[in-house]
Amino acid sequence: MTDTRDSALLSINGLKVHYPTDEGVVKALDGVSLDILPGQTLGVVGESGCGKSTIGRAILQILDKPGRVVDGEMMWNARESGGQTLDIAIQNPDGHEMRAMRGGDVAMVFQEPMTSFSPIHTIGNQMSEAILLHQDKTPAEAREWSIELMNMVGIPNAPQRFHEYSYQLSGGLRQRAMIAMAISCSPKLLIADEPTTALDVTTQAQILDLLRKLQEEQKMAIMLITHNLGVIAEMADAVVVMYLGKAVESGPVDDIFHRPKHPYSQGLLRSIPSVQAVGHEKLPSIAGSIPHPFNRPSGCTFGPRCPSFMPGACDASVPRYMTLDGTRQKVSCFLHHPPEEVEEVPSDD
Amino acid sequence: MTIFLVRRTLIAFLTTFVISIIAFLAIQLPPGDFASVYIQNLIGGPTAPSTVGNLVLEEQLRAELGLDQPQVVQYAKWIWRTVRLDFGTSIEHSVKISEVIGQRLVNTVFLALGTIIFTWVLAVPIGIYSAVKHNSPTDYTVTFVGFLGLAVPDFLLALSLLWIGFTYFDISIGGLYSPEYLEASWSFGKFVDLLKHLWIPAIVLGTAGTAGLIRILRNNLLDELAKPYVVAARARGVPEWKLILKYPVRMALNPFISTLGYLLPFLLSGSVIVSVVLSLPTLGPTLLRALIVEDLYLASTIVLMLGVLTVIGTLLSDIMLVVFDPRIKIAE
Ligand SMILES: Nc1ncnc2c1ncn2[C@@H]1O[C@H](COP(=O)(O)OP(=O)(O)O)[C@@H](O)[C@H]1O
Numbered sequence: 016m017t018d019t020r021d022s023a024l025l026s027i028n029g030l031k032v033h034y035p036t037d038e039g040v041v042k043a044l045d046g047v048s049l050d051i052l053p054g055q056t057l058g059v060v061g062e063s064g065c066g067k068s069t070i071g072r073a074i075l076q077i078l079d080k081p082g083r084v085v086d087g088e089m090m091w092n093a094r095e096s097g098g099q100t101l102d103i104a105i106q107n108p109d110g111h112e113m114r115a116m117r118g119g120d121v122a123m124v125f126q127e128p129m130t131s132f133s134p135i136h137t138i139g140n141q142m143s144e145a146i147l148l149h150q151d152k153t154p155a156e157a158r159e160w161s162i163e164l165m166n167m168v169g170i171p172n173a174p175q176r177f178h179e180y181s182y183q184l185s186g187g188l189r190q191r192a193m194i195a196m197a198i199s200c201s202p203k204l205l206i207a208d209e210p211t212t213a214l215d216v217t218t219q220a221q222i223l224d225l226l227r228k229l230q231e232e233q234k235m236a237i238m239l240i241t242h243n244l245g246v247i248a249e250m251a252d253a254v255v256v257m258y259l260g261k262a263v264e265s266g267p268v269d270d271i272f273h274r275p276k277h278p279y280s281q282g283l284l285r286s287i288p289s290v291q292a293v294g295h296e297k298l299p300s301i302a303g304s305i306p307h308p309f310n311r312p313s314g315c316t317f318g319p320r321c322p323s324f325m326p327g328a329c330d331a332s333v334p335r336y337m338t339l340d341g342t343r344q345k346v347s348c349f350l351h352h353p354p355e356e357v358e359e360v361p362s363d364d
Numbered sequence: 365m366t367i368f369l370v371r372r373t374l375i376a377f378l379t380t381f382v383i384s385i386i387a388f389l390a391i392q393l394p395p396g397d398f399a400s401v402y403i404q405n406l407i408g409g410p411t412a413p414s415t416v417g418n419l420v421l422e423e424q425l426r427a428e429l430g431l432d433q434p435q436v437v438q439y440a441k442w443i444w445r446t447v448r449l450d451f452g453t454s455i456e457h458s459v460k461i462s463e464v465i466g467q468r469l470v471n472t473v474f475l476a477l478g479t480i481i482f483t484w485v486l487a488v489p490i491g492i493y494s495a496v497k498h499n500s501p502t503d504y505t506v507t508f509v510g511f512l513g514l515a516v517p518d519f520l521l522a523l524s525l526l527w528i529g530f531t532y533f534d535i536s537i538g539g540l541y542s543p544e545y546l547e548a549s550w551s552f553g554k555f556v557d558l559l560k561h562l563w564i565p566a567i568v569l570g571t572a573g574t575a576g577l578i579r580i581l582r583n584n585l586l587d588e589l590a591k592p593y594v595v596a597a598r599a600r601g602v603p604e605w606k607l608i609l610k611y612p613v614r615m616a617l618n619p620f621i622s623t624l625g626y627l628l629p630f631l632l633s634g635s636v637i638v639s640v641v642l643s644l645p646t647l648g649p650t651l652l653r654a655l656i657v658e659d660l661y662l663a664s665t666i667v668l669m670l671g672v673l674t675v676i677g678t679l680l681s682d683i684m685l686v687v688f689d690p691r692i693k694i695a696e
Pocket residue numbers: 034036041042043061062063064065066067068069070079080081082308
């Protein structure tokens with residue numbers, strides 16, 4: 016709401032991202048809204064294909080071709096650091112502002128630490144590159160700083176690792192190197208897109224511990240993208256549940272886990288035996304399957320899979336995404352929709 | 365790294381040895397040996413009646429060259445002469461083979477280098493542009509022109525250029541040197557003169573290769589551009605052009621470095637017809653002629669040289685690949 020929007024580090028409102036392909040337009044983000052508060056971890060959760068990675072990419076304006084932002088705003092609040100509020104959505108992707116932001120104020124950690132490093136450049140080369148781009152350092156200083164960062168994230172033999180290639184490191188070390196690179200320029204926001212999905216369970220836990228430790232030290236916000244609710248439970252302060260390019264529910268992590276309001280969130284939570292269990296590779300599925308991207312249901316897109324589907328309401332119009340009275344949760348569902356808020360649907364009262 | 369180099373060098377020597385045996389056997393293949401062909405040539409062709417005198421002469425020559433000895437001994441003698449760059453005598457020209465091919469070898473290497481440079485200078489930037497702006501009008505145009513380049517036979521291109529030069533500019537564009545430099549020894553002036561002539565055959569020989577290289581580079585690069593390491597580099601703020609050149613282009617070029625070695629012999633054999641059409645003094649036409657008139661030592665010398673050039677080229681490619689791609693160092 017307005018209070019969080021003002022204090023938010025990044026406030027995304029009604030963001031739409033489309034991928035116009037030969038077969039049709041994929042509406043990967045169809046009006047998503049979320050706020051990221053400074054120093055907090057926002058978990059973004061949802062089934063594969065719901066647009067989680069697209070949000071992360073959109074924030075850095077590095078959408079894969081042919082994706083583009085078609086509507087909405089992404090307000091970056093730089094007032095705290097003496098700058099002005101910047102709408103990322105209307106920035107030129109190749110412009111100075113965006114390039115300074117990438118790897119500077121906003122850094123990213125990817126799912127595949129192996130393929131996210133160039134196989135023919137050393138780890139050190141790529142780390143120094145990030146540092147030299149954003150900081151006023153000589154190559155020797157950048158090397159020193161890289162090695163210090165590698166020590167910080169727990170990479171043994173850092174000076175030697177600096178000269179090695181990604182395939183010489185284990186998966187866990189690679190992801191540590193990726194994280195070291197991401198925090199090299201003290202970002203205010205770290206976007207971690209499925210940072211532990213490609214790792215084994217033990218390593219997953221270690222990487223999550225590391226992220227938590229670094230967040231405390233660096234006071235950065237983390238946007239943690241995952242389809243793993245266990246990871247969210249362990250890490251997040253707040254959660255956004257996404258379905259088909261929209262946020263369907265959000266709120267503090269405890270509220271979402273204990274009192275989910277949206278049938279989709281309820282389904283997701285029911286599908287894991289214990290929210291404490293880290294290491295679920297995949298969410299057991301909710302009834303039905305995700306609709307084809309070109310063929311979205313009308314009204315509430317979750318309608319066809321929803322156990323509480325109400326004919327005449329859910330398929331007629333789209334529920335508003337709004338704060339539920341007396342809670343800190345926002346939800347988009349006609350079960351919680353005050354009747355006067357219903358639009359474009361003939362009401363019976 | 366050192367082990368890798370030593371091993372590759374040993375393999376190179378072994379390959380050269382095998383090639384030399386094949387080249388040697390090729391000499392033995394046609395009916396008759398060097399002595400009989402030589403004598404027949406002297407008296408005017410295989411149909412001329414042999415006389416007793418000729419036969420005696422033939423036997424003498426045979427003894428002189430050691431042709432009556434076992435093949436292994438003959439091979440040893442031949443290879444011993446060859447490594448001292450004594451390739452024997454050309455039957456047709458009756459001069460030392462080194463004299464027949466020396467200048468032509470130099471011309472051939474220059475032509476090959478010129479063609480490779482032409483190909484790369486043109487293909488690499490176009491291929492990169494085509495991939496980065498893929499499915500743009502420029503990309504489609506390049507693709508279309510590229511297919512034309514692939515489809516038009518070299519000799520047709522050569523003939524067309526000759527004709528255009530002759531009818532519209534009144535110049536003859538054949539050859540590699542102006543008449544005044546033909547017999548001159550090497551000087552800066554001669555080199556400049558060579559460059560002035562070289563570009564036409566380089567275009568003719570390089571067109572198909574350029575089109576092919578653009579095509580493959582574009583497709584390799586398209587694959588690479590979508591890889592996570594490119595996205596990751598973009599996400600840390602690397603400027604787009606710098607990013608493309610540093611990461612995906614280098615990856616996309618790797619396959620070409622490894623095939624660089626094969627280009628040399630490929631260009632040699634591919635250049636025979638073009639060299640005939642454009643009257644270029646290269647090895648190609650000489651090899652063709654030597655094979656037709658059964659000038660055995662000349663032919664096998666050229667074959668051996670092509671083989672050695674291939675081996676050297678491959679070795680160089682291997683070394684370059686190790687320098688460019690660290691993964692190979694470790695794997696070896
Ligand atoms: N480059 C692209 N071209 C076309 N469609 C894409 C592209 N990238 C993603 N999409 C589509 O956008 C939707 C969201 O994808 P993504 O953001 O990767 O989802 P998630 O990360 O939640 O799995 C999917 O339907 C996917 O097929």
